[in-house]
Amino acid sequence: EPEVTQTPSHQVTQMGQEVILRCVPISNHLYFYWYRQILGQKVEFLVSFYNNEISEKSEIFDDQFSVERPDGSNFTLKIRSTKLEDSAMYFCASTRGQSNQPQHFGDGTRLSIL
Amino acid sequence: AQSVSQHNHHVILSEAASLELGCNYSYGGTVNLFWYVQYPGQHLQLLLKYFSGDPLVKGIKGFEAEFIKSKFSFNLRKPSVQWSDTAEYFCAVNTNYGGSQGNLIFGKGTKLSVKP
Numbered sequence: 001e002p003e004v005t006q007t008p009s010h011q012v013t014q015m016g017q018e019v020i021l022r023c024v025p026i027s028n029h030l031y032f033y034w035y036r037q038i039l040g041q042k043v044e045f046l047v048s049f050y051n052n053e054i055s056e057k058s059e060i061f062d063d064q065f066s067v068e069r070p071d072g073s074n075f076t077l078k079i080r081s082t083k084l085e086d087s088a089m090y091f092c093a094s095t096r097g098q099s100n101q102p103q104h105f106g107d108g109t110r111l112s113i114l
Numbered sequence: 115a116q117s118v119s120q121h122n123h124h125v126i127l128s129e130a131a132s133l134e135l136g137c138n139y140s141y142g143g144t145v146n147l148f149w150y151v152q153y154p155g156q157h158l159q160l161l162l163k164y165f166s167g168d169p170l171v172k173g174i175k176g177f178e179a180e181f182i183k184s185k186f187s188f189n190l191r192k193p194s195v196q197w198s199d200t201a202e203y204f205c206a207v208n209t210n211y212g213g214s215q216g217n218l219i220f221g222k223g224t225k226l227s228v229k230p
Binding site: 003004031033035041042043044045048056058091093095097100101102103104105106107108 | 146148150156157158159160163165204206216217218219220221222223
């Protein structure tokens with residue numbers, strides 16, 4: 001079964017540095033999402049992306065965050081100037097359709113900000 | 115705003131015991147409901163989903179869930195758990211309301227530990 005793949009599995013970065021998390025969604029999927037999970041807390045929605053633009057974002061997704069799909073296969077999340085509180089697991093997900101289609105998740109990237 | 119509550123943070127059972135994990139959501143309109151499972155070191159996997167129709171849905175690995183609209187609940191059940199069911203279980207909801215693009219609202223998760 002095709003899978004969503006995320007790289008790297010673990011990223012350690014100094015506070016204030018930029019970080020890019022990469023995702024390769026399932027190839028025939030059209031909707032893409034980023035979620036994050038701070039240790040011990042619930043999985044939280046960050047942003048959804050469709051037709052090469054952001055379709056919805058949460059209040060967490062401030063100006064420090066951006067997403068793009070640069071080449072038709074990768075889907076990236078960039079954090080411009082990382083803060084300690086950005087330390088979390090970041091999950092990418094994709095789906096063929098909208099809400100009535102299940103989302104397929106990647107393994108996640110553990111981001112540790114020092 | 116929509117929210118999802120999972121009542122149990124950590125459940126410990128012996129093999130062959132029956133399982134019921136609670137999930138309640140707050141939203142008055144039409145919802146889609148999901149249970150995801152995360153085995154240690156693995157990604158979130160869909161266990162089962164409810165969109166419409168029969169409120170009792172069956173998923174993979176012998177799991178089932180019942181949607182009770184009047185109680186805003188979607189509890190997960192399994193008659194007899196196995197050691198391999200040890201994992202974290204997440205209830206999630208999304209809607210079509212207001213042009214939502216289907217982003218999932220998750221509960222905090224319930225960690226299930228099954229003793230052999």
